[in-house]
Amino acid sequence: MSSYKGFQFKTYDFSKKIDTTVDLIDLIDELVGGDIKSRPEQVQWIFDPLLQAIEELKFCQANPDKVVYRHFTFAPEMIYAMDCVSFVPEALTFILPTEYLCALVDEGRDLGMPDHWCGFLGGVLAPLMYKRLPQPKAILHCNQPCDNSVAQGTVLAETFPDTEMFILDNPYTDDEEAVQFCADQLREGFSYMERMTGNKLDLDRFREVMKNSARAYELIYEINELKKVSPCPIPTSAILRVTSVAFYALTGTERLVKWLEKHLADAKERVAKGIGGFREEKLRVVWTMSWPVFDYSVYDWMEEEHGAIAVAYHSAEPFYQPPPDLDYSTASYDELLRLLALRNNNHSMGRQGRGSLNTFVNDNIKWCQEFKADGAIFAGHWQCQANWSSAQITKEKLADQGIPMLMMMVDQLDPRVVSSDQMASRLDPFLEMLTDRKMAR
Amino acid sequence: MGALQTLINYGEGNPNATVGEWKRAGDKVLGYWCSYIPPEIIYAAGALPYRVRGCGATGTDKADHDMSPVCNCSFPRAVLELAHNGTYDYLDGIIGMNGCDHSRRAFELWVERLSPPFHHFVYVPRTQKKASVQKYVDELNKFKTILDKFFGAEINSEDLHESVALYNENRGLLKKVQELFKRDNPPITGTQRHHIVNASVSIPPQELNRLLRELLEELAQMPPSADKKVRIMIAGWVGDDTLVHQAIEDSGGVVVIDNCCFGARSFMDPLQYDPDQQMESIARSYLGRMSCPRMFASFSERFGEIEQLAKEYNVDGIVHTRLQFCDLHGIENVFLNQRKGQMDIPLSSTLVLDYIGQDEGRVRTRMEAFVEQIRG
Numbered sequence: 001m002s003s004y005k006g007f008q009f010k011t012y013d014f015s016k017k018i019d020t021t022v023d024l025i026d027l028i029d030e031l032v033g034g035d036i037k038s039r040p041e042q043v044q045w046i047f048d049p050l051l052q053a054i055e056e057l058k059f060c061q062a063n064p065d066k067v068v069y070r071h072f073t074f075a076p077e078m079i080y081a082m083d084c085v086s087f088v089p090e091a092l093t094f095i096l097p098t099e100y101l102c103a104l105v106d107e108g109r110d111l112g113m114p115d116h117w118c119g120f121l122g123g124v125l126a127p128l129m130y131k132r133l134p135q136p137k138a139i140l141h142c143n144q145p146c147d148n149s150v151a152q153g154t155v156l157a158e159t160f161p162d163t164e165m166f167i168l169d170n171p172y173t174d175d176e177e178a179v180q181f182c183a184d185q186l187r188e189g190f191s192y193m194e195r196m197t198g199n200k201l202d203l204d205r206f207r208e209v210m211k212n213s214a215r216a217y218e219l220i221y222e223i224n225e226l227k228k229v230s231p232c233p234i235p236t237s238a239i240l241r242v243t244s245v246a247f248y249a250l251t252g253t254e255r256l257v258k259w260l261e262k263h264l265a266d267a268k269e270r271v272a273k274g275i276g277g278f279r280e281e282k283l284r285v286v287w288t289m290s291w292p293v294f295d296y297s298v299y300d301w302m303e304e305e306h307g308a309i310a311v312a313y314h315s316a317e318p319f320y321q322p323p324p325d326l327d328y329s330t331a332s333y334d335e336l337l338r339l340l341a342l343r344n345n346n347h348s349m350g351r352q353g354r355g356s357l358n359t360f361v362n363d364n365i366k367w368c369q370e371f372k373a374d375g376a377i378f379a380g381h382w383q384c385q386a387n388w389s390s391a392q393i394t395k396e397k398l399a400d401q402g403i404p405m406l407m408m409m410v411d412q413l414d415p416r417v418v419s420s421d422q423m424a425s426r427l428d429p430f431l432e433m434l435t436d437r438k439m440a441r
Numbered sequence: 442m443g444a445l446q447t448l449i450n451y452g453e454g455n456p457n458a459t460v461g462e463w464k465r466a467g468d469k470v471l472g473y474w475c476s477y478i479p480p481e482i483i484y485a486a487g488a489l490p491y492r493v494r495g496c497g498a499t500g501t502d503k504a505d506h507d508m509s510p511v512c513n514c515s516f517p518r519a520v521l522e523l524a525h526n527g528t529y530d531y532l533d534g535i536i537g538m539n540g541c542d543h544s545r546r547a548f549e550l551w552v553e554r555l556s557p558p559f560h561h562f563v564y565v566p567r568t569q570k571k572a573s574v575q576k577y578v579d580e581l582n583k584f585k586t587i588l589d590k591f592f593g594a595e596i597n598s599e600d601l602h603e604s605v606a607l608y609n610e611n612r613g614l615l616k617k618v619q620e621l622f623k624r625d626n627p628p629i630t631g632t633q634r635h636h637i638v639n640a641s642v643s644i645p646p647q648e649l650n651r652l653l654r655e656l657l658e659e660l661a662q663m664p665p666s667a668d669k670k671v672r673i674m675i676a677g678w679v680g681d682d683t684l685v686h687q688a689i690e691d692s693g694g695v696v697v698i699d700n701c702c703f704g705a706r707s708f709m710d711p712l713q714y715d716p717d718q719q720m721e722s723i724a725r726s727y728l729g730r731m732s733c734p735r736m737f738a739s740f741s742e743r744f745g746e747i748e749q750l751a752k753e754y755n756v757d758g759i760v761h762t763r764l765q766f767c768d769l770h771g772i773e774n775v776f777l778n779q780r781k782g783q784m785d786i787p788l789s790s791t792l793v794l795d796y797i798g799q800d801e802g803r804v805r806t807r808m809e810a811f812v813e814q815i816r817g
Contacts, residue, residue, distance in 0.1 A: 112778045112791075114771035116512065125775070143567050143737065147542045150567060150737060151772035157738035158776050167737045169566040169573045172539060177579075184572035353542075356562075357549045385512050385766065389546035392507045393553060409511065 009420035010295040018103035049246035069136040073350035077252040081206040093123035118383035119413035138196035142168035145353025182341035209252040211328035219260035231276025237299035282307025290381035306431040315349040360390040376405040444655035452636030469533040475540035485604035486588040492642035495519025515796035517547035534559025577724040614653035615708035622697040626665035631696025632686040675699040677762040688808035734769035
C-alpha cells in the first residue's frame with residue numbers, strides 16, 4: 001500500500017538486491033545530477049546548489065589531497081578560506097536514492113550498529129568502515145546537534161587512526177562567553193588546518209569567504225521575510241533539499257550568493273504579482289523539527305488535500321539573523337573569527353540541539369508566530385532525543401499562543417520507520433482540525 | 442552491624458540514612474547528575490554532594506510525559522520520575538551537565554517542571570584542547586562563585602584543598618577494596634562492591650573513609666570464598682543497578698572489575714591535584730582520567746584500559762552492556778567486535794538493558810549462558 005485515500009505516494013522496491021559497493025559519488029552524480037540536468041532549462045537554476053554540492057563531491061573524488069572531512073553542522077567557511085573542499089559523509093545519505101540508503105543502513109546494522117541509529121548517520125557507517133569513501137587529509141568535527149555526532153567522531157577516529165581530528169566543542173549557552181570560546185577554538189582550528197593541509201591561511205581569502213557568507217545570510221533573511229506574506233510566494237517544500245544543501249554546505253562561496261540573488265528576485269516578483277505555490281493556500285504550517293526527505297509527495301498531498309502550505313522548516317532553513325555590519329576589506333583576523341564563531345553557534349539544527357531546551361522551544365515559538373502558522377508539525381527524527389525531550393513543552397507553549405502542534409515520529413530518510421501513508425494518516429485529522437478551527441474564526 | 446553491611450545499606454538506599462542526619466544538622470544536600478561534576482567543589486562549599494540515581498523508581502509515567510520512552514534512555518527518565526514523585530524533595534538544589542543528551546534534557550525538565558530551590562548547569566567540554574580545558578576551568582570557577590553566593594560564604598583554597606584530600610582518600614581506599622578482587626577468591630562479591638561504590642557517591646566523604654578503613658580491616662579477617670568462580674569484567678554502562686552483577690554471580694561468576702562510571706571509573710585515578718593551580722588541576726584531571734564515551738574519539742584509550750584491566754584482574758570473560766537508546770556506548774559495540782580478536786578473552790554480544798529492569802529473565806538467561814560457555 002502506498003496510497004492514502006487514493007493519493008499515490010512514492011513506492012519502493014526493497015526486494016531488489018542493491019550493490020552497496022558501487023562508488024556512491026558516481027551514483028549520486030548519475031542519478032541525482034542526471035535528473036537535474038534532464039529538467040527543462042528554465043527551472044534548472046533552482047537546483048544549482050545541489051549541482052554545486054555534487055561537483056564538490058566529484059572534486060573530492062579526483063583530488064584526494066584536498067579532501068577535508070567536515071561534520072554537517074561545522075560551518076564550511078573555514079575550509080573554503082583554506083582553499084580546500086569539504087566532504088560531508090552524511091551528505092551522501094541525505095542525497096542518495098532511498099533504496100540505497102536503506103541498504104546501507106542494513107549494512108551498518110550487520111556491523112553491529114545499534115538498531116535505534118537513524119538513517120542520517122547510520123547510512124554512512126558501512127561506507128566509512130569499508131573504506132569506500134575518499135581518504136581525508138584533515139577532519140573537522142563537532143559535538144552538535146546530538147550524541148550521535150559524538151559517536152560519529154568515534155567512527156571517524158577508528159576508521160582513520162592516522163588522521164588527527166580537530167573537534168569543536170560546541171557551547172551550551174548563547175552569550176558572549178560562548179562566542180569567544182568558539183572563536184578561541186577556531187583559532188586552534190586554523191592552525192590545525194595549516195598543519196594538516198600545508199596551506200597557509202590567506203587573510204584576504206578569509207575576508208572574501210566571510211563576506212560571501214554574510215551576504216548569503218542577508219539574502220536568505222530577505223527571502224524568509226517574503227515567505228511571511230500570504231500567499232507564501234515560495235512554499236518551502238518545493239526547494240527544501242536545495243536550500244538545506246546550500247546552507248549546510250556552501251556558505252562562503254560566490255556561486256551560492258549568485259543563486260540566492262536570483263532566488264530573491266524570483267520571490268520578489270511572485271510577491272508583487274500575488275503568486276503563491278501550485279495550490280491555493282488555506283493553511284500555513286511550520287515543521288518544528290525534521291521533515292521527511294524520502295518522499296516529497298507528502299507535501300503535495302498536504303497541499304492538495306488540505307491546502308496546507310509549509311512556510312518554514314526548523315532544521316532545513318537558516319533562521320540565523322544576518323551577521324553584524326563589518327568592513328570586510330579591513331576586518332581583522334579576530335573579527336573574522338568572531339563572526340565564524342557566531343555562524344557556528346547558530347548553525348541550523350546545531351543551535352537547537354546543543355543548547356538549552358528553551359532555545360529549541362523559543363526558536364520554534366518565534367518562527368510559528370512570525371510565519372503566521374495555523375499549526376505546527378513536530379516530525380521528530382527518531383534519534384533526535386534532545387529535541388524529542390523538548391517537544392511536549394513546545395507543544396504546551398505553542399498551545400498558549402493558540403497554535404496547535406502535532407507530534408509524530410519519523411526517520412527523515414528511511415520510510416521503513418514511518419511510511420508516507422502512516423504520516424498522512426496522522427496528518428489528515430490534524431489538518432482537518434486546523435481547517436475547522438480556521439473556519440470557525 | 443559491620444562496615445560491609447552498613448555500606449551495602451547505604452548503597453541500596455535512595456536516599457540513605459546519612460542524608461537525614463546531614464539535613465537534621467542543618468546542612469544542605471546538592472544533587473548532581475554526572476561524574477564529570479567534581480563533588481570536591483560541592484563539599485568544599487559545605488554541602489553533601491549526592492549523585493542522583495534512579496534506584497527506587499517503579500515506573501516512569503510522569504517523566505515520560507516529557508521524555509518519550511520510544512527514544513529516550515530509561516535511567517534519566519527514572520531519575521526524573523523520582524524527582525516528580527517527591528523522592529528528591531530533600532535536595533536543596535540540583536546540578537546538571539552535558540553528559541549525554543538524555544541526562545542534559547532530564548536535568549532541564551526537572552528545572553522547568555519542578556522549580557528546585559537552586560540549580561546550576563556546568564558545561565563540560567568533550568575534548569582536551571587548550572581552549573576547551575580553559576573553558577572547563579572557567580566553568581568550575583563560575584560554579585564555585587555561584588555556590589559561594591548560594592551558601593553566603595566563600596569557598597577558600599583551604600576548604601577546597603581539604604575536600605580534594607578527602608575525596609582522594611575515598612578513591613585510594615576504594616581502590617584497595619577493588620584490588621582484593623585480584624585474588625583468586627575475592628572476599629566479597631562484585632554485587633557487594635557495586636553497592637559500596639553506590640554508597641561512595643551519596644554519603645559524606647569522611648564517613649565513607651571511616652567505613653572503608655573498617656571494611657578493609659573486616660575483609661582482612663574474612664576467609665576467601667571457597668569456589669573457583671568465572672571471573673567477569675563488565676564494560677559499558679550498568680548505572681547504580683546491580684541486576685547484571687547479581688545475574689552473573691548467581692550463575693557461578695564473579696564480577697571482578699568494570700570500567701563503568703558507577704564503578705571503577707569513579708575511583709581508579711586519583712585527582713592529580715596542584716594546590717597552586719587548584720581549578721586548573723581539577724579540570725585537567727577530570728578531563729584526562731579514565732574516560733566516558735562522552736569524551737570525543739576516546740574509544741582506543743578505553744579499549745586499552747579494558748585490555749589492561751582484564752589482564753590485571755585475570756578476567757575470563759567480558760560482558761559488554763549499555764542502556765537502550767544510548768548512542769555513546771552504542772557505537773562501541775561495533776569497534777569492540779572489530780578488536781575482540783586482539784584480547785583472546787570471550788566478549789559477550791552487547792547486553793542492552795532497560796534501567797527499570799522489567800526484563801530480568803532475559804538478562805539472567807543471557808548471563809547464565811555466557812558464564813556457562815566460559816566454564817565449558
